[in-house]
Amino acid sequence: MGAFFYLYKRSIVNRMKRAIKKPVTIIWLLFILFYIVMVPYGLMEIARDMKIDSPNGMVIAMSFLAFMLIPANIIAYAKRKGLAFMPCDVHFAFPSPISPKLMLVYAHMKGLPVNLIIGVIGMIISGLIFGITPVQMVLFLLFATFMQNILEAGIMVIMYGSEKITEKVRKVAVYVAYGLIGFVLILGLYTIGTNGLSLESVQLFISSDVLKMVPFIGWYIAVLHLIILEPTVMTIIGSAAYLVAFVAIMVIAVRMKCTGQYYEEAMSFADDYEELRNKQKQGSAEIRIGKKKANLKQADVEYKGSGAKALFYRQLLEYKKQKFFVFDGQTLIAVAVAVLFVVAGIWGVDFEEATPFIIPGIIAYIVFIFANLNGKWHKELKYAYTYLIPDSSFKKLFYATLMQLLLAAMNGVIMIVPSGIALGYKPIIMILCIICYVALMANKLYSLVVTEFICGTALGLVARQFIHMLLMGVGIGAGALGAVLGFFMGGEVLAYVFMLLFTVLISLILMIISSLNFEKMESL
Amino acid sequence: MLEVINLSKKYSKVLAADEVTFQVPDGKVGILLGPNGAGKSTVIKSIAGLLRYKGKVKIQGINSKETEAKRQFAYVPELPNMYEMLTVREHVEFIKRAYNVTITDEEVNELLVRFELDDKADKLGSELSKGMMQKVSILCALAIKPKVILLDEPMVGLDPAAIKELKAMILELRDKGCTILISTHMLEMVKELWDVTFIMNKGHIIGTYAREEVANEDLEALFFEVTGQEE
Numbered sequence: 001m002g003a004f005f006y007l008y009k010r011s012i013v014n015r016m017k018r019a020i021k022k023p024v025t026i027i028w029l030l031f032i033l034f035y036i037v038m039v040p041y042g043l044m045e046i047a048r049d050m051k052i053d054s055p056n057g058m059v060i061a062m063s064f065l066a067f068m069l070i071p072a073n074i075i076a077y078a079k080r081k082g083l084a085f086m087p088c089d090v091h092f093a094f095p096s097p098i099s100p101k102l103m104l105v106y107a108h109m110k111g112l113p114v115n116l117i118i119g120v121i122g123m124i125i126s127g128l129i130f131g132i133t134p135v136q137m138v139l140f141l142l143f144a145t146f147m148q149n150i151l152e153a154g155i156m157v158i159m160y161g162s163e164k165i166t167e168k169v170r171k172v173a174v175y176v177a178y179g180l181i182g183f184v185l186i187l188g189l190y191t192i193g194t195n196g197l198s199l200e201s202v203q204l205f206i207s208s209d210v211l212k213m214v215p216f217i218g219w220y221i222a223v224l225h226l227i228i229l230e231p232t233v234m235t236i237i238g239s240a241a242y243l244v245a246f247v248a249i250m251v252i253a254v255r256m257k258c259t260g261q262y263y264e265e266a267m268s269f270a271d272d273y274e275e276l277r278n279k280q281k282q283g284s285a286e287i288r289i290g291k292k293k294a295n296l297k298q299a300d301v302e303y304k305g306s307g308a309k310a311l312f313y314r315q316l317l318e319y320k321k322q323k324f325f326v327f328d329g330q331t332l333i334a335v336a337v338a339v340l341f342v343v344a345g346i347w348g349v350d351f352e353e354a355t356p357f358i359i360p361g362i363i364a365y366i367v368f369i370f371a372n373l374n375g376k377w378h379k380e381l382k383y384a385y386t387y388l389i390p391d392s393s394f395k396k397l398f399y400a401t402l403m404q405l406l407l408a409a410m411n412g413v414i415m416i417v418p419s420g421i422a423l424g425y426k427p428i429i430m431i432l433c434i435i436c437y438v439a440l441m442a443n444k445l446y447s448l449v450v451t452e453f454i455c456g457t458a459l460g461l462v463a464r465q466f467i468h469m470l471l472m473g474v475g476i477g478a479g480a481l482g483a484v485l486g487f488f489m490g491g492e493v494l495a496y497v498f499m500l501l502f503t504v505l506i507s508l509i510l511m512i513i514s515s516l517n518f519e520k521m522e523s524l
Numbered sequence: 525m526l527e528v529i530n531l532s533k534k535y536s537k538v539l540a541a542d543e544v545t546f547q548v549p550d551g552k553v554g555i556l557l558g559p560n561g562a563g564k565s566t567v568i569k570s571i572a573g574l575l576r577y578k579g580k581v582k583i584q585g586i587n588s589k590e591t592e593a594k595r596q597f598a599y600v601p602e603l604p605n606m607y608e609m610l611t612v613r614e615h616v617e618f619i620k621r622a623y624n625v626t627i628t629d630e631e632v633n634e635l636l637v638r639f640e641l642d643d644k645a646d647k648l649g650s651e652l653s654k655g656m657m658q659k660v661s662i663l664c665a666l667a668i669k670p671k672v673i674l675l676d677e678p679m680v681g682l683d684p685a686a687i688k689e690l691k692a693m694i695l696e697l698r699d700k701g702c703t704i705l706i707s708t709h710m711l712e713m714v715k716e717l718w719d720v721t722f723i724m725n726k727g728h729i730i731g732t733y734a735r736e737e738v739a740n741e742d743l744e745a746l747f748f749e750v751t752g753q754e755e
Contacts, residue, residue: 001622003618003621003622006614006617007607007610007618007620010609010610010611010614010617010618011607011609011610012609012649013607014609014610014611014614018609018648051672086605086607087603087605088605088606088608088649089663090605091601091604091606092615092618092619092623094573094624094662095572095573095594095598095599096594096623097591097594097595097618097622097623097624098591099591100623123635169680184548258579259589260573260589262574263573263574264574264576274605307531459545477571
C-alpha cells in the first residue's frame with residue numbers, strides 16, 4: 001500500500017503545484033466557492049418549498065440518491081466496468097509484486113479524496129438544511145462516505161477479481177440488480193397508485209418496511225433511518241442485514257484467491273479510457289468503453305476534382321463507412337429539439353412575444369453549449385497532409401469544413417422545419433432560420449481554428465474552450481444585435497435578415513482569419 | 525532463468541500462441557523474433573502477467589504469478605505510459621516502494637546520468653517526449669535490479685546515444701547473471717547482443733538457435749530462411 005499511498009500523495013501535491021501556477025485555477029476556485037455558498041441557500045429554499053426541510057426530508061433525499069447510485073454501481077462492477085485503470089497502471093503497477101486485489105482497491109479509492117470532500121460539504125449542508133444533530137452528521141458521514149465505499153470496494157473486488165465467478169454468474173448478478181431496481185420501482189408505483197401522488201406517498205414508500213428488506217438498497221435506507229430517525233424493529237433488522245452483508249463481503253473479498261486474471265480486461269478498458277480522454281480533448285462525442293469497436297461498412301467514393309477537394313471526399317467516404325452514415329449525436333439533438341417544439345405546439349404552449357425568435361434563440365444556445373462537439377473535421381487540423389496538399393489555404397479550409405456545413409444544413413432542416421410548422425412560422429422565416437443555423441455552425445468551426453491559432457501550445461484545454469466560447473459568443477451576440485436593430489427598423493423579416501447578415505459577417509471574418517493561419521501546422 | 529512452458533493463448537477463435545515453449549538461461553540474452561502477427565506480443569504480455577493463458581511461465585523457477593517471482597522480474601513495454609503527475613525521480617521512488625527494492629540515491633543519479641535524464645529528473649510524466657518516456661521506462665526496469673528482464677522493442681524511439689547506452693547496459697546485466705529476453709524487429713540492433721534466438725511465426729516457435737551453434741550464420745539470413753520471407 002506504501003507505493004500507492006506515495007503515488008496518491010505525490011500526484012495530489014504535483015497537481016496542486018501545477019494548478020497554483022495557472023490563472024484558470026483562481027476562476028475555478030471562485031466558481032467552487034460560489035457554489036459552496038449559493039447551493040445551500042438554493043437547496044434550503046427548495047427543501048422549504050417542498051416541505052422536506054426536516055430529518056425526514058433528508059432520509060427521502062438520501063434514499064433517492066441511493067436508488068440512483070447503488071444499483072448502477074453494482075451493475076457496473078458485475079459487468080467489470082466502472083474502474084478507471086490507466087495505461088500507466090498497466091505499465092508500472094500490473095507487472096509489479098503489488099497484490100492484484102490491492103490494485104482493485106487502489107482503483108476504487110482513486111475517487112475517495114473527492115468523495116470525502118463532497119461528503120464533508122454534504123454533511124454540513126445536510127445539517128443546515130435538514131436540522132440533524134452534529135452526532136447524526138458525523139455518523140452519516142462515516143456511514144455514507146466510508147462504510148458504503150468500503151462495502152462497494154468489497155463487492156467490486158469480488159466481481160472483478162474472483163477467478164471462480166464465471167461470466168454466467170456475473171450476468172446473473174446484473175439481472176438480480178435489475179430485478180431489485182424493478183421491484184423497488186413497482187413498490188414505489190404501487191404506493192403512489194394506492195395513496196396518490198403526494199409527498200406523503202413518497203414518505204410512506206421510503207419508510208415502508210418492505211423496502212427496508214430489499215438487499216443493499218433497502219438495507220442502506222434502513223441504516224439511514226436508524227441514524228437520522230428513530231429506531232424501529234424493521235430499521236434494526238435492515239441495519240443488521242447491512243452489517244452482516246458488510247462483514248460477509250469483507251471476509252469473502254479478503255480470503256478469495258486473485259492472481260490478476262482481470263488484468264486482461266482492465267488493460268483493454270485502460271486503452272479505451274485513454275482513447276476516450278484523448279478524443280474528448282479533441283472534441284469527439286464518442287463514448288465507447290469496454291465495447292467492441294463498431295464495424296465499418298464497405299464503401300467507396302468517386303473523387304471528383306483534385307487538390308483540397310480530396311479532404312471533402314475523404315470525409316464523405318468516412319461517413320459512408322459509418323453505420324448511421326451522416327446521422328450522429330448532433331442529429332439526435334436536432335430531433336430532440338424538434339420533438340420538444342412539436343409537443344409544445346400540440347399542447348398550445350404560448351411563448352408570447354418571444355415566439356418569432358424562440359427557435360433562433362434555442363439553436364444559438366444549442367450551438368453554444370455543444371461547442372465541444374466538432375465532428376470529424378477537427379482531426380484535419382492534426383494531420384500533416386492537410387498542410388502538404390498543394391492548394392490554397394482558403395480552399396483547404398473550405399473543403400475541410402464543407403461536409404460539416406452540409407451536415408449543419410441537414411440538421412437545421414430536421415430541427416427547424418417541424419419546429420417552425422408547430423409554432424406557425426412563415427416558410428421564409430424557416431429558410432432564414434436554417435441559413436442562420438448554418439452560419440452559426442460555420443462560426444463555431446472557424447472560431448475553433450482561430451482559437452487554436454491564438455492558444456498554440458501555450459494554453460491548456462480549459463483556456464482553449466474559454467476562448468472558443470468567447471469567440472462564438474461574439475458571433476451570437478452580433479446576430480442578436482442584428483435581430484434587435486432589424487426588428488426596430490422594419491419588423492420580423494428584417495430582424496431575421498439583419499441577424500443573418502451580422503452572423504454571416506462574423507463567420508466570414510473568422511473564416512478569413514482562419515485561412516490566413518491555415519498555412520502551416522506550426523501556427524496551429 | 526526464464527522458462528515458458530506450453531504457453532497457449534486464444535483470442536475468441538484466433539489461436540495467437542500455440543504451445544510455445546522456450547527458456548533463456550541465467551546470464552544469457554534471448555531474442556524473440558517474428559514477422560508482424562507472429563504472436564510475439566501475446567507471448568510477451570503473457571510472460572508479463574497481463575493476459576490469461578494456458579501453460580506455465582517460471583521466473584527463476586517460481587511461477588510467474590507469485591509475488592516472489594514478480595519481485596525479480598522487470599518489464600519494459602513497447603509503448604511507455606507515464607503517470608502524468610509523477611516526476612521522473614518519483615517514478616523511480618514508486619517502483620522502489622512497489623518492488624520493495626533497495627536502491628540508493630547515488631545509484632538512481634548514476635542511472636539518470638547514463639540515460640541523460642539528470643536534467644529531466646524533476647519533469648512530470650506529462651511533460652516528457654516519447655523517447656524520454658522510453659528512457660524512464662528502461663530506467664525504472666533497471667531500478668528493480670531484476671534477475672529476469674523482458675524488453676519489448678526497447679530501441680524504438682531512442683536516440684543513438686541512448687541505444688548505445690542500452691546495449692552496454694544489457695551486456696552488463698548479462699555479465700552479472702541476469703536473464704534478458706528482447707522482442708524486436710530490429711535485427712541490426714541486436715546482432716552483437718544475442719546468445720539465443722527464438723523465431724516465431726503464426727503462433728509457433730519455428731526455430732531456436734544458440735549463437736555458439738550457428739556462429740558463422742547471419743541472424744538476418746537465418747530469420748528470412750526460417751520464415752520464408754523475402755530479404
